[in-house]
Structures are given as C-alpha cells and as structure tokens.
Amino acid sequence: MRGSTHLFSGLAAASLLGTDLPGLGMAALGALLPDIDHPDSLISREITPGAPLGRIGRGLIGLAILGAWYQTRLPLLLTVGITFVALAFLPHRGITHSLLGLVLAWLAVKALGWPQAPFLIGYGIHLAEDLLTPSGIPLLYPWQERMRVPLIQTGGIIDRALGLTAMVIFLIAAWRYVPVLLH
Known part of the structure; x- marks a missing residue:
C-alpha cells in the first residue's frame, strides 16, 4: 500500500473512534511507522x-x-x-510488519507516556492493509513465512480508491476539530 493510504486509513479509523488531536498524531505515527525500514517510504523521506x-x-x-x-x-x-x-x-517488511514489531513499538510508546490506543489503531491498520497485498507480511515474525490475502496491488486502483475514501472519511470526521483549532 502507498504511504498516503496507510496514513489516511489510520487517521480515519482513529477519528471515527473519537480520538483527540494528540491521539490523531499518534494514529498517524502508528500508520506510517512500520514502513520506516524502507528508505523510500513516506515516513523515511520525512x-x-x-x-x-x-x-x-x-x-x-x-x-x-x-x-x-x-x-x-x-x-x-x-x-x-x-x-x-x-x-x-x-530488511523491509520484516519485524516492523509483524505482531512482534507492533508489541515492541507499543511498549516504546507506553514507556514514553504517549497515547497508546490510537497508535495501536494506526499500526494495526497498516499491518492489515499490507496483509492484503501480494507481497504479504511476516505477521508471526521471527517465523519468515509471509501471510497474504492478495486482493490489492500497491499503487493500483483499489489502493488509490481506499486511500481517497479514507481521506474523505477522515476529513468529515475531523471537521469537529475546526472550532478547537480556530480558538
């Protein structure tokens, strides 16, 4: 999946669950963090x-x-x-794309005292989306077998449609923050 799809999917899910502004930041971090092991990913470039x-x-x-x-x-x-x-x-799509990676990242977030639930939502959405690609993910790392349900091609029409839909959902759900931001 593209980085923007991961980002907006995580933000949409967290905003629909009533996450506050700091939580949205953590959802965004969780949604992008698994790809930090890829030099051309959105989070790595930033x-x-x-x-x-x-x-x-x-x-x-x-x-x-x-x-x-x-x-x-x-x-x-x-x-x-x-x-x-x-x-x-x-390597890309190694430990960061597994349940072990999710737990280790969650422990770091918890130790720092940051909002945990939205972070886990974003991270979990990322893993679920990459599970739907032909490349799959090593969900049970260190076991190297990649699990996959190859329904979505990265960068394909479904990936782009999912990203656009998630962006619209996020923008509608996040509208409630506009008065807070204006004050």
Whole structure:
C-alpha cells in the first residue's frame, strides 16, 4: 500500500473512534511507522531526507542520537536512537510488519507516556492493509513465512480508491476539530 493510504486509513479509523488531536498524531505515527525500514517510504523521506549512504547513514544517525541521549538522558532520544541503529540492519517488511514489531513499538510508546490506543489503531491498520497485498507480511515474525490475502496491488486502483475514501472519511470526521483549532 502507498504511504498516503496507510496514513489516511489510520487517521480515519482513529477519528471515527473519537480520538483527540494528540491521539490523531499518534494514529498517524502508528500508520506510517512500520514502513520506516524502507528508505523510500513516506515516513523515511520525512524523517531522514537525503540520509547519506542509505542504511549506513541511518545507523550513523542512530549513533548520533544515542550520543545525544547519553548527554541528556531523555527517554525519547534513547528510543529513537535504538530504532535508527536497528534500521541499519532490518530488511523491509520484516519485524516492523509483524505482531512482534507492533508489541515492541507499543511498549516504546507506553514507556514514553504517549497515547497508546490510537497508535495501536494506526499500526494495526497498516499491518492489515499490507496483509492484503501480494507481497504479504511476516505477521508471526521471527517465523519468515509471509501471510497474504492478495486482493490489492500497491499503487493500483483499489489502493488509490481506499486511500481517497479514507481521506474523505477522515476529513468529515475531523471537521469537529475546526472550532478547537480556530480558538
């Protein structure tokens, strides 16, 4: 699935469940995070634009962030630093596209004290959508067998229609936030 489809599907689901504004941010993070292991994904392009040397660059960025954590002891820096170092070694649609990845990401979100339910909604929607592609996902990682129900081609008409529908649902459901944002 395309990054925009994941993003709007996660946002639509969370907004329909009455998530507040910070929760919507967490739903967006959860919906995009599984693809952080792919250098051309929406989240990777936004977080590490032009990272030198691809995976090696991510590892170096992670080490720099861990150095900042060592100086400040901010838990967020530790979590992000470890993540970036790990990304230097992880293949796309590996652990981040599994139930184990979901649990590990949820534990990090919980440890940081961030909203958990919307994050889990976004992450779960991402996994469900990628399960519907021919590539499938290793849902029971470390078992490498990919599970799939090949109904949707990434970038195909159904993917685009799903993304557009989710965007419209999100915009309608999020309309209630307009007065809050204007004040």
